[in-house]
Amino acid sequence: xxxxxxxxxYLVKRTGEKVFLECVQDMDHENMFWYRQxxxxxxRLIYFSYDVKMKEKGDIPEGYSVSREKKERxxxxxxxxxxxxxxxxxxxxxxxxxxxxxxxQFFGPGTRLTVL
Amino acid sequence: AQTVTQSQPExxxxxxxxxxxxxxxxxxxNNYYLFWYKQPPSRxxxxxxxxxxxKQQNATENRFSVNFQKAAKSFSLKISDSQLGDTAMYFCAxxxxxxxxxxxxxxxxxxxxx
Numbered sequence: 001x002x003x004x005x006x007x008x009x010y011l012v013k014r015t016g017e018k019v020f021l022e023c024v025q026d027m028d029h030e031n032m033f034w035y036r037q038x039x040x041x042x043x044r045l046i047y048f049s050y051d052v053k054m055k056e057k058g059d060i061p062e063g064y065s066v067s068r069e070k071k072e073r074x075x076x077x078x079x080x081x082x083x084x085x086x087x088x089x090x091x092x093x094x095x096x097x098x099x100x101x102x103x104x105q106f107f108g109p110g111t112r113l114t115v116l
Numbered sequence: 117a118q119t120v121t122q123s124q125p126e127x128x129x130x131x132x133x134x135x136x137x138x139x140x141x142x143x144x145x146n147n148y149y150l151f152w153y154k155q156p157p158s159r160x161x162x163x164x165x166x167x168x169x170x171k172q173q174n175a176t177e178n179r180f181s182v183n184f185q186k187a188a189k190s191f192s193l194k195i196s197d198s199q200l201g202d203t204a205m206y207f208c209a210x211x212x213x214x215x216x217x218x219x220x221x222x223x224x225x226x227x228x229x230x
Contacts, residue, residue, distance in 0.1 A: 004160075031216065033218075040125075042120075042207060042220035042223055043207065043209075043218075043220040045217055048216055050216075056216070058217060092161075102149050102166065102211075104163040105163070105218065107160050107161040107162070108160065109160050110160075
């Protein structure tokens with residue numbers, strides 16, 4: 001079974017804090033993704049990564065950065081958290097072999113971040 | 117820009133009945149993939165079914181099937197013999213062949229009643 005884990009289910013931070021959200025997958029997947037999920041907006045892609053040390057901007061990268069130093073780990077960083085970044089954050093991974101983009105994305109359980 | 121529209125924010129169905137969730141999308145491209153993902157309450161999102169645009173045959177996975185109408189840009193999900201475990205948020209998603217940006221709809225919350 002593919003397992004995608006996220007470091008916290010719930011997180012409360014204060015405005016201006018630097019926030020790290022960690023995601024780890026155990027299936028040697030090449031591609032990893034960070035989304036935020038908001039009611040009435042669905043999921044929106046923040047950043048994704050094809051491989052170690054590679055990253056691409058998604059649709060809403062402003063206010064976020066990412067880091068992928070190891071294949072299994074993809075971190076989302078909020079340099080200076082703001083209240084409008086209160087949201088559910090979902091990480092996903094996807095294998096490249098066997099179908100590429102048509103392959104299923106495997107999601108983590110999500111981190112519900114509240115910025116006060 | 118490509119958009120995915122799910123016009124039903126909430127739906128309900130009785131156990132063992134059939135329900136159809138609608139999804140429409142807007143694109144000028146010819147080659148793409150379409151997906152339905154399920155997010156149960158407090159559980160991880162999982163893939164339900166996938167359709168490749170060049171395939172005319174509708175995808176089927178056990179009790180789940182799609183009605184893919186390419187000309188109408190419609191991709192509805194039919195759940196037959198609904199079960200309590202089908203209660204979840206369902207997201208329709210669109211992906212071009214040559215990009216990794218999966219575009220999600222706003223979701224439909226499905227409640228299955230006993």
